[in-house]
Amino acid sequence: MSQTFTKAMARNIFYGGTVFFLLLFLVLTFDTTRALPARDNRAALTPTVAHGKAVWEKNNCIGCHTLLGEGAYFAPELGNVYKRYGSKEAIIGFIKSRPVEGIPGRRSMPQFNLSDKDLDAVAEFLKYVSEINAAKWPPNIQG
Amino acid sequence: MQYKSQAVAKPYFIAAIGLFVGQILFGLILGLQYVWGDFMFPEIPFNVARMVHTNLLIVWLLFGFMGAAYYLVPEESERELYAPWLAHAMFWIFLVAGALTILGYLMVPYAKLAEMTHNELLPTMGREFLEQPTITKLGIVVVALAFLFNVGMTVLKGRKTVVTLVLLLGLAGLAVLFLFSFYNPDNVVKDKYYWWWVVHLWVEGVWELILGSILAFVLIKTTGVDREVIEKWLYVIIAMTLITGIIGTGHHYYWIGTPEYWQWWGSIFSALEPIPFFMMTVFAFNMVNRRRRNHPNKAAVLWALGTAVMAFLGAGVWGFLHTLSPVNYYTHGTQITAAHGHMAFYGAYVMINLTMISYAMPMLRGRTAANSERSQVLEMWSFWLMTVSIVFITLFLTGAGILQVWLQRFSENPQGFMVVQEKIALFYWLREIAGVVFLIGLGTYVASFFVGAKEPEALPEGAAASA
Ligand code: HEM
Ligand code: HEM
Ligand SMILES: [Fe+2]
Numbered sequence: 001m002s003q004t005f006t007k008a009m010a011r012n013i014f015y016g017g018t019v020f021f022l023l024l025f026l027v028l029t030f031d032t033t034r035a036l037p038a039r040d041n042r043a044a045l046t047p048t049v050a051h052g053k054a055v056w057e058k059n060n061c062i063g064c065h066t067l068l069g070e071g072a073y074f075a076p077e078l079g080n081v082y083k084r085y086g087s088k089e090a091i092i093g094f095i096k097s098r099p100v101e102g103i104p105g106r107r108s109m110p111q112f113n114l115s116d117k118d119l120d121a122v123a124e125f126l127k128y129v130s131e132i133n134a135a136k137w138p139p140n141i142q143g
Numbered sequence: 144m145q146y147k148s149q150a151v152a153k154p155y156f157i158a159a160i161g162l163f164v165g166q167i168l169f170g171l172i173l174g175l176q177y178v179w180g181d182f183m184f185p186e187i188p189f190n191v192a193r194m195v196h197t198n199l200l201i202v203w204l205l206f207g208f209m210g211a212a213y214y215l216v217p218e219e220s221e222r223e224l225y226a227p228w229l230a231h232a233m234f235w236i237f238l239v240a241g242a243l244t245i246l247g248y249l250m251v252p253y254a255k256l257a258e259m260t261h262n263e264l265l266p267t268m269g270r271e272f273l274e275q276p277t278i279t280k281l282g283i284v285v286v287a288l289a290f291l292f293n294v295g296m297t298v299l300k301g302r303k304t305v306v307t308l309v310l311l312l313g314l315a316g317l318a319v320l321f322l323f324s325f326y327n328p329d330n331v332v333k334d335k336y337y338w339w340w341v342v343h344l345w346v347e348g349v350w351e352l353i354l355g356s357i358l359a360f361v362l363i364k365t366t367g368v369d370r371e372v373i374e375k376w377l378y379v380i381i382a383m384t385l386i387t388g389i390i391g392t393g394h395h396y397y398w399i400g401t402p403e404y405w406q407w408w409g410s411i412f413s414a415l416e417p418i419p420f421f422m423m424t425v426f427a428f429n430m431v432n433r434r435r436r437n438h439p440n441k442a443a444v445l446w447a448l449g450t451a452v453m454a455f456l457g458a459g460v461w462g463f464l465h466t467l468s469p470v471n472y473y474t475h476g477t478q479i480t481a482a483h484g485h486m487a488f489y490g491a492y493v494m495i496n497l498t499m500i501s502y503a504m505p506m507l508r509g510r511t512a513a514n515s516e517r518s519q520v521l522e523m524w525s526f527w528l529m530t531v532s533i534v535f536i537t538l539f540l541t542g543a544g545i546l547q548v549w550l551q552r553f554s555e556n557p558q559g560f561m562v563v564q565e566k567i568a569l570f571y572w573l574r575e576i577a578g579v580v581f582l583i584g585l586g587t588y589v590a591s592f593f594v595g596a597k598e599p600e601a602l603p604e605g606a607a608a609s610a
Pocket of ligand 2 (some may be wrong): 069070071203271346347394395414416417454457458459461462463464465466467471474475476477480481484485487488491492
């Protein structure tokens with residue numbers, strides 16, 4: 001780089017640019033926070049859903065599945081599983097019926113031995129997530 | 144080695160390499176589970192192996208960064224480390240806490256671990272990459288603070304250089320952003336929004352500062368190019384990093400319930416994120432071409448150049464591939480993501496650590512500048528084995544990802560996830576084979592520390608072997 005562009009100028013661009021874009025990011029975050037109530041389905045955020053999220057986290061479901069496209073890519077997307085399965089009962093039935101020893105030769109989901117309360121809560125949580133406005137993602141029901 | 148206290152870096156580097164081996168072994172388990180579904184089931188389910196794989200990665204990279212700082216800061220500051228004993232103590236605390244956490248993952252069901260560590264008091268577990276029990280997270284904060292205090296005091300009391308300043312900014316940012324891992328609201332959208340403040344703002348923000356400063360340090364040392372020139376480059380690179388990378392976070396806000404204007408902000412700014420990586424490549428080659436001397440540690444120079452190229456490919460090119468929102472709509476959360484994740488992490492953060500270790504370890508082991516010729520040749524073999532196999536891992540995953548997107552999301556009759564996974568199994572087998580080559584490369588790397596250890600040091604190219 002030429003002599004007319006000095007180290008001090010480079011340093012000033014660094015500090016100035018960083019501060020400016022950090023502030024812009026905070027402004028956008030502020031605006032996002034204001035816009036969220038209309039999109040994030042918070043009306044459905046009952047204590048059951050909160051408990052369902054805790055069950056989801058406590059069993060590390062994200063270690064195999066994606067949720068709204070984030071997580072692991074080993075097992076199906078669950079952000080829209082409520083819509084794919086059509087009911088909470090179908091979701092609960094699936095989780096409950098996982099064989100302890102897995103399915104020979106196939107990717108297997110563990111048997112978590114969840115209580116009825118936990119099962120209902122996690123299904124309710126998945127229903128809540130499926131109703132978040134995710135800008136028409138995923139592209140189709142397969143996730 | 145100019146200062147005695149630089150020696151504290153050595154255990155950090157050794158631990159880093161050891162954990163790296165563990166990371167790769169679990170990667171191979173994961174890769175096998177992809178095609179042999181119930182391999183090790185139910186003893187080690189996929190999610191457990193994955194946590195071990197990714198957490199070992201993060202922990203060993205952190206060990207490497209800390210080792211790098213302990214080596215580099217005294218030399219730059221021209222004084223001994225403020226408190227070597229503290230660095231030693233933190234080493235053991237971090238190692239034991241890390242080992243206990245990994246053992247916890249492997250020995251008890253995750254839900255049990257959450258109960259044992261009272262996750263309900265401050266629930267932070269069960270989120271990707273942030274699976275550690277809350278108590279471990281608190282431990283990480285303590286270690287990070289002690290570490291920052293130690294290097295910070297050293298810098299304050301000594302010579303201040305741009306390299307140490309940028310390194311400190313990066314490390315402080317790393318610690319501050321990690322605090323967002325303690326924020327876990329019930330609202331999934333908010334949870335995800337701030338989760339990225341740790342993950343994205345780390346790898347596409349403050350970690351790039353750490354990367355840039357370590358690279359600058361190694362280039363100053365190995366090329367002898369004027370510090371002024373290198374520091375100017377460093378400022379420009381990290382300026383571009385943060386100017387593009389902060390708003391670039393928006394490329395994760397397309398489909399998680401956040402407003403749709405993020406599709407514009409995220410696409411435009413993240414499309415510019417390859418620029419700093421490209422500049423890093425130009426910078427590294429420029430400095431090596433303008434070198435004032437031939438450094439005898441050719442392996443370290445190779446690693447430095449390799450870092451610049453592979454970081455650009457993995458983060459810049461493979462990142463750009465899926466960062467525009469109309470593309471990301473289809474690729475989001477597929478094997479394309481995994482392909483990019485592997486090459487970016489390897490190219491940028493694995494390689495910069497191996498660069499620093501390659502540069503510093505000979506001195507830490509009592510050499511004056513470099514390992515023996517034989518040891519370096521082996522190390523360069525490991526460079527090529529690992530780098531070429533990560534390229535193939537990336538290509539196979541990209542192939543898998545393209546087919547996955549096509550069959551599951553794009554074609555006329557979208558098929559179910561599991562159906563598609565079976566159809567693309569061939570690519571997963573190929574990835575696993577490339578993974579085995581990676582492990583061989585890593586074995587070669589470890590061997591290079593022992594082979595030729597008793598032979599005389601390599602001489603710089605062109606130096607007469609008259610001595
Ligand atoms: C022997 C080579 C390796 C194999 C077979 C392997 C395999 C895997 C597999 C199967 C996953 C899980 C993907 C999923 O969620 O479905 C994964 C995740 C991951 N691995 Fe590896 N891995 C290897 C080496 C590496 C290396 C060298 C790095 C770092 C440089 C790395 C970093 C990661 C990261 C960051 C993730 C999380 C990716 C994401 O969330 O997108 N792996 N790996
Ligand atoms: C060294 C720097 C980088 C590293 C280590 C890195 C690593 C990763 C990892 C591990 C993920 C997966 C996260 C998850 O599990 O959900 C990811 C996602 C992503 N990265 Fe990077 N990345 C880097 C730089 C970049 C750059 C420069 C770009 C853009 C040009 C980019 C674009 C993306 C995008 C768009 C995603 C989201 C993929 C999806 O929608 O599934 N990355 N990155
Ligand atoms: Fe990102």
